[in-house]
Amino acid sequence: MSDGFNTTAVVVTILLLATTFVATYFASRRTKTSAEFWTAGGGMTGRKNGTAIAGDFLSSASLLGYAGLAYLYGMDGIVYAIFACGIFLMVMFLIAEKLRNLGRFTFADALATRLRSGPVRIVSAISTLFICVFYLLAQMVAGGVLMEALAGIDFSWGVVIAAVLMLTYVLFGGMLATTWLQIIKAVALMSVVALLVILVLIRIDPNPLNIIEQAVSQSKFGDHYLATGNSFKGPWNIISMAVAVTLSAVGLPHVLMRFFTVPDAIEARKSAIWAISLIGGFNVLIAFLGISARAALGAGGEEIAGKGGNLALPALTVWLGGGDGFASDLLLALVVAVSIATLLAVSAGLVLSASSTIAHDLWAKTFHRPETEEMTVGRIAAVALVIVTVGVTLAIGGTQNVTFLATLATSTAASANFPVLIMTLLWRRMRTLGAVVGALSGLLTALALILTGPLVWPSLAPLLSDSLTTTAPFPLAFPILLSVPAGFLGCIVGSFLSREPANDAAFDELQVRALTGAGLDKTKTLAH
Amino acid sequence: MPPTETAVDWSRLWSDPSMLRLRRDRRSFFTVAWSVFAVAFCALVGFAAFAPEIIATRPVPGLSVGLILSLAYVATVMSLGAWYVRRARHWDILAAAVLSVPAIREREVAGNV
Numbered sequence: 001m002s003d004g005f006n007t008t009a010v011v012v013t014i015l016l017l018a019t020t021f022v023a024t025y026f027a028s029r030r031t032k033t034s035a036e037f038w039t040a041g042g043g044m045t046g047r048k049n050g051t052a053i054a055g056d057f058l059s060s061a062s063l064l065g066y067a068g069l070a071y072l073y074g075m076d077g078i079v080y081a082i083f084a085c086g087i088f089l090m091v092m093f094l095i096a097e098k099l100r101n102l103g104r105f106t107f108a109d110a111l112a113t114r115l116r117s118g119p120v121r122i123v124s125a126i127s128t129l130f131i132c133v134f135y136l137l138a139q140m141v142a143g144g145v146l147m148e149a150l151a152g153i154d155f156s157w158g159v160v161i162a163a164v165l166m167l168t169y170v171l172f173g174g175m176l177a178t179t180w181l182q183i184i185k186a187v188a189l190m191s192v193v194a195l196l197v198i199l200v201l202i203r204i205d206p207n208p209l210n211i212i213e214q215a216v217s218q219s220k221f222g223d224h225y226l227a228t229g230n231s232f233k234g235p236w237n238i239i240s241m242a243v244a245v246t247l248s249a250v251g252l253p254h255v256l257m258r259f260f261t262v263p264d265a266i267e268a269r270k271s272a273i274w275a276i277s278l279i280g281g282f283n284v285l286i287a288f289l290g291i292s293a294r295a296a297l298g299a300g301g302e303e304i305a306g307k308g309g310n311l312a313l314p315a316l317t318v319w320l321g322g323g324d325g326f327a328s329d330l331l332l333a334l335v336v337a338v339s340i341a342t343l344l345a346v347s348a349g350l351v352l353s354a355s356s357t358i359a360h361d362l363w364a365k366t367f368h369r370p371e372t373e374e375m376t377v378g379r380i381a382a383v384a385l386v387i388v389t390v391g392v393t394l395a396i397g398g399t400q401n402v403t404f405l406a407t408l409a410t411s412t413a414a415s416a417n418f419p420v421l422i423m424t425l426l427w428r429r430m431r432t433l434g435a436v437v438g439a440l441s442g443l444l445t446a447l448a449l450i451l452t453g454p455l456v457w458p459s460l461a462p463l464l465s466d467s468l469t470t471t472a473p474f475p476l477a478f479p480i481l482l483s484v485p486a487g488f489l490g491c492i493v494g495s496f497l498s499r500e501p502a503n504d505a506a507f508d509e510l511q512v513r514a515l516t517g518a519g520l521d522k523t524k525t526l527a528h
Numbered sequence: 529m530p531p532t533e534t535a536v537d538w539s540r541l542w543s544d545p546s547m548l549r550l551r552r553d554r555r556s557f558f559t560v561a562w563s564v565f566a567v568a569f570c571a572l573v574g575f576a577a578f579a580p581e582i583i584a585t586r587p588v589p590g591l592s593v594g595l596i597l598s599l600a601y602v603a604t605v606m607s608l609g610a611w612y613v614r615r616a617r618h619w620d621i622l623a624a625a626v627l628s629v630p631a632i633r634e635r636e637v638a639g640n641v
Contacts, residue, residue: 075583075594079576082598089565089605092612093558209590226592227584228576235577242573269616276609280602509538515550516623 008326009151012333013340016188017165020341023180027173034374037174038105038356039260046267048183050274053258055182056349057087057249057279058189059342063286063335064146067316068309070290072302074215074225076232077290077309081283083245088279090250092272098425098514100259100268105360106353107256107417111424112365113513114506116432121361123439127416128253128361130443131409132354133389135252136347138405140393143343150314150336156394162344163390169348170355170382174375175261178348185341186278192334193285196313199320199331200292208288214295225294237476244478248410251417254346254353265517289313296320355381408450411480415442419487425514428507429495437494442487449479544629550622557615561608568604572597 031037044052062084069077102110108124140159147158169177205211212226219225232238249255259268290309293301293316305312317335321328359378364371416439423430423438454472513519541547575583575597583594 075576075580075592078594078598079572082572082601085602086565086569086605089609092609093561093565097616207590209588212590212592212595223584224580225584226586226594227580228594229580238577239573242569242576246569266616266620269613273609273613276606280606284599284602505538508542509536512538512541512547512626515547515554515619516626518627 006150006152006329006333006336008329009333009336010153012330013151013337016184016337016341017344020169020177020181020184023184024169024173024177027176027180031172031174031176034105034360034371034378036176037375037378038352038360039257040174040176040179042261042263044179044261044267046262046270047274048179049258049262049267050271051186051278052179052182053088053255053271053275054278054282055186055189055342056255056258056346057084057275058186058282059346062283063189063193063339063342064310064313066283066286067290067293067313068305068311069231070287071293071297071305071312072309073230074219074221074291074294075228076230078287079228079238080241080245081287083242084248085276085280085283086246087249088272088275090246091255092269092276094250095256095421095425096259096268096272097265099256099421100262100265101514101517102510103260105257105260106357107253107421108357108361108365111420111435114503114510115424115430115435116500118366119432120435121366123436124417124420125357125361127412127439127443128357129354131251131253131413131416132350133385134405134412135254135409136350136354136385136389137393137396138409139343139347139350140389141396141405143340143347144393146336146339146343149311150332150339155397159390159393162340162347163386166344166347166351167383167386169344170351171379175257175352178345178352179258179261181341181345181348185338185345188334188341189338190278190282192338193282193289195334196289196317196320196331197285200289200296200316203320204292204295211288211292211295215291218294218298220299236481237478240476240478240481243484244407244411244414244480247414247418247480247484249413251413251415251421252410253357253413253417254349256417257349257353257356289316292316351382351385354385355379407455407478408447411446411450411478411483412443414480415446415483415487416440417442419484419491423488423491423495425510427491427495428504429502430491430507431495431498431500433498433500434491434493434495437497438487438489438491441490442483445486446479446483449474449476449483453477453479541626541629544626546622546625546629550619550626553615553622554619557612561612564604565608568601572601 035041062081066077066081069080071077099107099110102113106124108121111120111124140162143162144155144159147153147162148155153161169181200211201208204214216223216225221230224230228238232241259271262268262271290312293312296316296319297304297312301312301315304315314332314335317331318328321331355378358381359374363369363377364374419442420435420438424435452472452474453476455477575594584592586592
């Protein structure tokens, strides 16, 4: 957007972050045990946790990305945002309550109630680290680019500053600070989006339908602006996108971990319904803002909006503020501040999740070290992870296409973790070997298909390009239609090959506990 | 995980009449809820994937079939979520009945000491 250093944006960002640091300070004084560090002591209310979960998903990727897609391609961007509304219905229906009833810190706790702890924890640690590192890389690259484009901070410095800030939340405040960061950010984001929608209605037209008509007339696609297929070429790309988006959260470790921060199943489902409502409401508004950007900026805005359309929303913001002047500066600064806070919050959650699997699943549960050491090990792991990620981020630089990193992370989560969790919860024949084979086959299939797919293959014809042709051996950007079945198949084949004796009692125990919460630690109290 | 070795016959509990009531009620909810979701999902994906031109037609100026389907999908998802939360209150009561079966209550007490 601006070429130089954007003072207003930096000041507003610092103000927003200052409030989150106050929250971190208070959180650090209340974070003494590992339960407090990993899961805020299980004392979050459903409403707070739901807002934090929504915060995880209302990321800068959705704020800038959905708006940009809707701006560039119309209906394709809208359906993308709309399918994302179903994410937490899946989480709610399939796992939220059961996971809360069975687990403590990581989802491997739930698996270990009926399968052999060692192998299951090692394999889920592998998939968790894989997912978190790639997701983190995507966040860091996007963060550096964003800071450079919007605040005028050099890419490398942007990445380092983001890493240091994010580590501060993790090291000192643990899950409590990370959750509060998400909540503050989510509220700020919603306020900004609501403000922008109101301004759009005032400045362009009070009737949203007229705005849509204007957008259509401004588009190079004409009436086809409201048809699908402008960016997703062919029916299978749309179907795989819809399935991938809908299943994207069911296996993401940092999202699953959030369900351990509430005391019981009742609060777990309250979290889910809050997340569904907030994400649903905001995706609709964000898609509408993308359309409004088309109506306001017209075709002339395409140059400002950038190739992926990521800067369409900032451009609309400047336009709403009246072009140059303090009003536009301030509005833009709000969008920048919220985007940066989002990025920090999501990264902090990822680092926390990755270090929890190292400290809890590996250190404490597989190598049988005392649980009191978990927090120290977790902090060391967090620092090491961030150093590695920053190194890799600086090495690959800001020109890297980050879509494939994020797609890799969510597709792997859905292909490696989701089948194993579902089969362990529901299938009596499931064995430890099935979990190991299922997770690995899901992970490797997703990896292989993305590496041979259009996001990576030379002469990139990525997801969002206008070109129909791709040289990639595998034609779909989202591998999920094949890799999720591969994960399920791995579970089944592994279980049938296993010589492990049937343990019906353990499965019955898991089912009873999953549905009733029997044996759940009832000593936790809600923090208000 | 089990804090004490107080034996609980989980298999018997799983087929206890109180548990069967909970299981039946959940199954009847999820049968309907998944069907409704499947219809909504397939309708939106189906039109988006195979009928882009129908998606683009506008029965009312500014309001296309695609936008109507999208809003209907969001409304369906939210209603299913709200319905789940309401129905789950009933499951809490049924689950409490399961937990009051003598075998498990002893263990609960032992576990929380």
